[in-house]
Amino acid sequence: MNPLNPTHDTGSGDRALLIVVDAKDQRESDANTEELRLLADSAGVKTADEMHVRRQYPDARFYIGSGNAEEAHLRVQETGANVAIVGADLSPAQQRNLETTTEVRVVDRTQLILDIFAQRARTSEGKLQVELAQLQYLLPRLSGKGIAMSRLGGGSAGGVATRGPGETKLETDRRRVRDRISLLKDELESVVKQRAVQNKARRQLHIPGAALVGYTSAGKSTLLNLLAGADVEAHARLFATLDPTTRRVDLQDGASILLSDTVGFIRNLPHHLVAAFRATLEEVTDSDFLIHVVDSAHHFLHEQRIAVDNVLADLGAQNKPVITVFNKSDLLSNQYELRRLVAETPDSCYMSALTGEGRQYLEALIQKMISRLMTRINATVPYDRGDLVALCHEHGRILSTEYVPEGVLIEAEIPPNLAARFEQYGITIS
Ligand SMILES: Nc1nc2c(ncn2[C@@H]2O[C@H](COP(=O)(O)OP(=O)(O)OP(=O)(O)O)[C@@H](O)[C@H]2O)c(=O)[nH]1
Ligand SMILES: [Mg+2]
Known part of the structure; x- marks a missing residue:
């Protein structure tokens, strides 16, 4: 194994001081707190203590200010926490200064998310992406006094965010990390090329492709399992899914789609993380x-929807047609609220991916979407071109047939890339 590879040890037994940076807005502060707790929990870290800091502007040296840094130190000593997790993105210098003051490892939000990703990556592509993102995070932190290096104790010590590119200790320098980064980029590129070939083959199946997107824990994998009878892991932990999975979904009226499950989104996803996961998110684009x-059922559903829209915009996917599913309806007693949401959101429905209730509404929306993506033709197919009629059956939907002396008069919806084959026999309506 390459010494820079992530070591993936879990169950670190870390006890953390969570440092939540409160916003001006109470709701946002609550969202930050809840999310940081969940992130820590998802990384397998126990919370020893929680500290709230409020700052108008981040402090250049400590982010949370020197007074708060001192208090964090006291709290660490009182509670015996061995790591401090800050719910913000720290600069390398801020992180170093905080470590010096608190005398424990300091992990910021990006690092925490990366750590969860490292624990979840299963496919070689997922692992490559996580390692690349970790090294890119690490690189600017190597220039300092070596404190970031010394924390790379590697496998034996374990602990949250130590399963970074570990085992390297001080002998690793920036050059080696850079070499590794470019190697990983090359490897990723070839994986991406390979997938492009698969995707091309998939497209020749003429089955429309849809991607499940949404905030982490919204129920994407549960929905894929319901619709495709798949057994993708679904969990209350954040970022349960990292690697994309694609399954064929056969709808009740005979139409089919290829449905891909993707990594969940989160608020304030650092840009370089989005970039690192671009290949995975190609399923989306x-x-x-x-x-x-x-x-x-989430009290921050509004904020979460905005966060998802922002990531989609980052990916350049903001203009894709979208069906919105208000999931977990079984948890809501107030159906009025759900109906209101559906009424004000085009192409939306509410349902429960867990119980399957309301599934038919989603299927109807998918059907409508497929029709919209199809080209409608009106053609008189000669009797010796039964293959074309079969094509309509297989890849599209026949709306009506009539037998006339010249052949079969067909009105059908077919994938746009098949429409050309009918050109000489009729007209394309849309
Ligand atoms: N009550 C209820 N729980 C649900 C429903 N859908 C999903 N869940 C639960 O919500 C949690 C998260 O579900 P997942 O399907 O893993 O969510 P996800 O969107 O794939 O999450 P990530 O992969 O982390 O992005 C699990 O505990 C599910 O059992 C639902 O309709 N009702
Ligand atoms: Mg999932």
Whole structure:
């Protein structure tokens, strides 16, 4: 194994002081707090203590200010915490200064998310991406006094965010990290090329492709399992899914789509993280339409929807047709609120991916979307071109047939890339 590879040890037994940076707005502060707790929990870290800091502007040296840094030190000593997790993105210098003051490892939000990703990556592509993102995070932190290096104790010590590119200790320098980064980029590129070939083959199946998108824990994997009878892991932990999975979904009226499950989104996703996961998220940009799964029982559903829209915009996917699913309806007693959400959101429905209740409404929306993506033809196909009629059956939907002396008069919806084959026999309506 390459010494720079992530070591993936879990169950670190870390006890953390969570440092929540409160916003001006109470609701946002609550969202920050809840999310940081969940992130820590998802990384397998126990919370020893929680500290709230409020700052108008981040402090250049400590981010949370020197007074708060001192208090954090006291709290660490009182509670025996061995790591401090800050719910913000720290500069390398801020991180170093905080470590010096608190005398424990300091992990910021990006690093925490990367750590969860490292624990979840299963496919070689996922692992490559996580390692690349970790090294890119690490690189600017190597220039200092070596404190970031010394924390790379590697496998034996374990602990949250130590399963970074570990085992390297001081002998690793920036050059080696850079070499590794460019190697990883090359490897990723070849994986991406390979997938492009697969995707091309998939497209020749003429089945529309849809991608499930949504905030982490919204229920995307549960929905894929329901629709495709798949057994993708679904969990209350954040970022349960990292690697994309694609399954064929056969709808009740005979139409089919290829549905891809993707990594969940989160608020304030650092830009370089989005970039690192671009390949995984190609499922999103390559798809014909999106199914945005919303956790409608979540009190921050509005904020979460905005966060998802922002990531989609980052990916350049903001203009893709989208179906919105207000999921987890079984958890809501107030159906009025759900109906209101559906009424004000085009192409939306509410349902429960867990119980399957309301599934038919989603299927109807998917059907409508497929029709919209199809080209409608009106053609008189000669009797010796039964193959064309079969093509309509297989890849599209026949709306009506009539037998006339010249052949079969067909009105049908077919994938746009098949329409050319009918040109000489009729007209394309849309
Ligand atoms: N009550 C209820 N729980 C649900 C529903 N859909 C999903 N869940 C639960 O919500 C949690 C998260 O579900 P997942 O399907 O893993 O969510 P996800 O969107 O794939 O999450 P990530 O992969 O982390 O992005 C699990 O505990 C599910 O059982 C639902 O309709 N009702
Ligand atoms: Mg999932």
